Amino acid sequence: MWTGNDMERSTDARATLAARMRKPAALILAAAITTTGHMLLPDNTAAQISVELAHGSEVEELTRDRLLRLVDEYDVSSWLYTDRVIIDQTAIPHSHPVLTLHTRHLGEDHHLLSTFVHEQFHWLEDGDTLQRFRAAMREFREMFPEVPSSRNGGASDDESTYRHLLVCDLELQAMARLIGEEAARDVMASWTHYEWIYGVVLTDPRVREVVTRHGFALEDLPR
DSSP: OOGGGGSOOOHHHHHHHHHHHHSOOOOOOOOEEOTTSOEEOOTTSSSOOEEEESSOOHHHHHHHHHHHHHHHHTTOGGGOOOOEEEEOTTSOOBOSSSEEEOSTTTTOHHHHHHHHHHHHHGGGSSGGGHHHHHHHHHHHHHHOSSOOOGGGTOOSSHHHHHHHHHHHHHHHHHHHHHHOHHHHHHHHHHOSSSHHHHHHHHHOHHHHHHHHHTTOSGGGSOO
16 A cells, blocks of 8 residues: 555566466455464465464454455455465555555454555556556656655655556545445545545546556456
8 A cells, every 4th residue: 555565576576466367366265274374265266365464463363354254245356466465563554575454444344455455456567567557657647747745645756656546546446346436435535645646536537547548447457
């Protein structure tokens, strides 16, 4: 969700995304907990999620369990671009090198789910979709030559703000599919980070036009 998304992409990350794009996206959450603190899907599933706890605390365990129940309840299988997740109560959510979530949204199901899909969508800035992703960012730069700083609702820098215009619109698209347009917009409007970015995504139809033109409508995403 935040600054960790701007880390340098590793070779392993690119390989993971490429492998994910070749997989069918079936997901069954009859999960087993291993002695190492990971929760793995059964071996016979096409997609596997491994959830690791950074500290092994109760709140991390509860967040892990709730996340997996949500992924069981809502069909996010088409948007699983990485199969590794860390729950870290001290971290700012980020996508790379390992998708990491905090525990802040335990008890706020829509916000936890929205954060999860947001971080998954950052993995589209790689592999076969990298060039289209960067082309959309360039178009956003032309559309919004001046963007606010992080103190005023932008991301960590201008490049990250243009990146998040795409990712946050994908987040809105996905959540609208999962919980309905009105509820999804309520979630986006409630965030206390990236306020300018979410505001533009919610109110400026040109953002969705750019996203769609570069092949990032939900139905056009790699499976």
